[in-house]
Amino acid sequence: MCIGSFMNVCIYRLPLEKSIADPPRSVCPSCGHMIKYYDNIPVFSYLWLKGRCRHCNAPISLRYPLVEALAGLAAVSVFFAFGLTLEGLIYFIFTAVLLVITFIDIDHKIIPNVISIPGIPLGLLASFALPQVTLKDSALGLLAGGGSLLIVAWTYHLLTRKEGMGGGDIKLLAMIGTIVGWKGVLFTIFTSSAVGSLVGLTVMLAKGKNIKFAVPFGPFLAIGAVTYIFFGQSLIYWYFHLLR
Incomplete structure (x- = not known):
């Protein structure tokens, strides 16, 4: 959860192009007062202060303890x-990186290159420590992830002359591919599309069929990737067993 507290710093500062190291300690976004260490204990300080700043009494977003709790989970x-393995x-x-990307994309509709681009070579390097993903699988995942969404974006632009799939999503799926391999990319695309469609239809039914809105796709890609890591093999086996 302490790492989740640092993730909150990244979620807040990276889109604003602020340093994640300076100032080294968190400040209240309302009054700018430096937060003491005893008011910065993940989740518990939020509950103790009843979700408000000790100095200006301004409300603190529920997002902060939520991210900390998700990191702990x-x-x-x-x-x-x-x-306890590598x-x-x-x-x-x-997973922590995907959480940061998810909340940034929800807030700002962007996926910072400072996360996804360095994540690609690091993902390729990580394949040497992943028993189920070889360097070849990682490289194919990179090509399948980035290439598939690039084709979708190019086709959509060719047909509509409008921008559809963002470049951030393309680089994100390329990064995801280096960790989960090409099979994981296929699973991630299927799962994220299904969940995204379900959420989109739900919002349209709730707000009206004629509403036009842009849904950030990054969170759904993250959901698909994390689902694959924990349940992918079991779900794939169940799916093909169901078709028999």
């Missing part, structure tokens, strides 16, 4: 699935 899930560490870092 991710750590526990990885521990039970992979144990593989588990890689998957936890990967």
